[in-house]
Amino acid sequence: MDLLVEQIIFFAFAGMTVLAGAVVVAVRNPVHSVLALVVAFVASAGLWLLLEAEFLALVLIFVYVGAVMTLFLFVVMMLNIRELPSREGFVRFLPLALFALAAIVAMMVFVIGPQHFGLAQYAIPAHHGADYSNIRELGLVLYTHDVYPFELAAVLLLIAIIAAISLSFRGRRVGTRSQVPSAQIAVKSADRIRIIKMASEPKVKR
């Protein structure tokens, strides 16, 4: 692919990511926030595609956009928060925040510019052919060379679920309706339907 085309695609996706990120924090309606986050994820998936990480890009869309953000949207909609009542201190802290933002952006431009990470220092990585399989490469290292961090990440997920359950589960309260599968399976038709035999009514003459 032509380098220029690639650059245009990169800046389009990168700009979209930054813009969507700004919208996430700037809009008042939480539903719009979530939708803007979806845009940010899709745009970053585009960036990953440029890096030839097709599998990760697709996973980002499937998992984050498809599952996580949908769940987020459900939660936000269920909580029924139309608009946040007010943004306390937004104006008050704005100058400080803008200053910090400007300082960090200036530092980043100064440090991560082409003079340090330009083509002179780092050559363009070679493009892979059409027969290159992203998933294959991942699969080769994930359970072999990277097995230790992989297991640690699994431990992290286990901790997350234990923590979430222990913080939110408050024991079965009186009056909570819940399913009892064993009783559901053991039920007989006689428990549910009562067949009443009754004489048919005589015809009423008009």
Place this chain on the structure above:
Amino acid sequence: MTFTIPNFIPAIPEIFMLVMICVILMTDLFLGKRIKSIAYSLTQLTLIGAFLLTMHQYGMPKVYTFDHMYVLDKLAILSKLAILLVSFFVFLYSREYIGMTKLPRGEYHILGLFAVLGMMVLVSASNFLTLYLGLEVLSLPLYAMVALKRDSGVASEAAMKYFVMGALASGMLLYGLSMLYGVSHSLDFTAVAKVVSETSPAHSLILIFGLVFIIAGIAFKMGAAPFHMWVPDVYDGSPTSVTLFISSAPKIAALIMAYRLLVESAPGLIIQWQHVLMVIAVLSIVLGNVVAIAQSNIKRMLAYSSIAHMGYMLLGIIAGTKAGYASSLFYVFTYSMMSMGAFAMLLMMSKSGFEAENIEDLQGLNSRNPWYALMMLLIMFSMAGIPPAVGFFAKLGVLEAVINANMTWLAIVALIFAIVGAYYYLRVVKVMYFDDPKDATAVTAPMDMRIAITINGLAVIALGLFPSALIGLCRNVFFG
């Protein structure tokens, strides 16, 4: 692509811990209702088991495994032993309090063990990826443990602050690490260190940029000024047993993390990180000691004191010598022992419905239980750095290291504020011995706790009288 099965033997203690955590998780689920103490006893057995397994590795030559991601060296072994020992005492002290405040036993112990596992992974990391994962495995359970007292608004607020601050710190750390990765194209400590020392000064701007973020992340996790804001709120807001945990073993892990990141992976930037750390250490020592004077809440006072102690601990790293690192290691071991004793005393003073958290709550402890008062006295003397308690030798070690590194002004500042700090430690002693108690009932605790606090208090004085054994162990790590 060739692949050989990694050598699992060095990681046996971690594997044992993880397996046992899963066993406890299941056992507590099915037997926790009937046998109330099962989670506690199994937890302590696990810690003892892991301690013995690690002990068995002591003296083994340095070995890498899991594709150079896991290292077992003397530093890792010694700090793992310390972490396991401290955690054993922490759970022992907390048992009574957990029952009293009706914290969920099973979850509490499981999350605690996960945090211990995280510390072990962290101190054995030789790769940015495993270091970061270890850090998260350590932090995530701690956030949850702070919030375990669900009905308390203060605890939830503390947990929220801790979580947001922790996430921010992780983000900063990752950003800094990504800079080092960008230059070195490697996550491995030794490979990064090689590239860092070979980089030309023109290129080192990126490295310094990354280093600043890494140090900010480390300071956040350690709770050193100016990234200390969360420390007093978290210490104050969490259940005392969780404060006890947070203030002891994780500090050891935080020091090792700082050592691995700065000394092992960026030795070429020593001038730069020395300067940044100097600012952090001086700020921590000054701010911690001065603000602690104004506190009437003893948990907050100890929180500010911990900020100051982190500053002293960093002095050894700043010195940049092997003797300096050894003195930092000695400092953190003794600090976690003292901090553990101080919070354990608060746990023993608490009764159901009453939390000992103000300095006044210690009034007249001498007449209520002279032995406990003596133990607390020893711990306070040690924290203040008064000989012959061990805290004196810890401070002496780090000060000696900075003086030998020709940074005498730093030692003078540290010394002046150590004297300022002595005021608030001695105030606790004064309150215990010379004030009349409001509540004259005797303070009692179960036998195991009494034995533990006695060992803890006497260890403070014994190590102060005979410090050479522990100092020798710490020096052996770096000089051997």
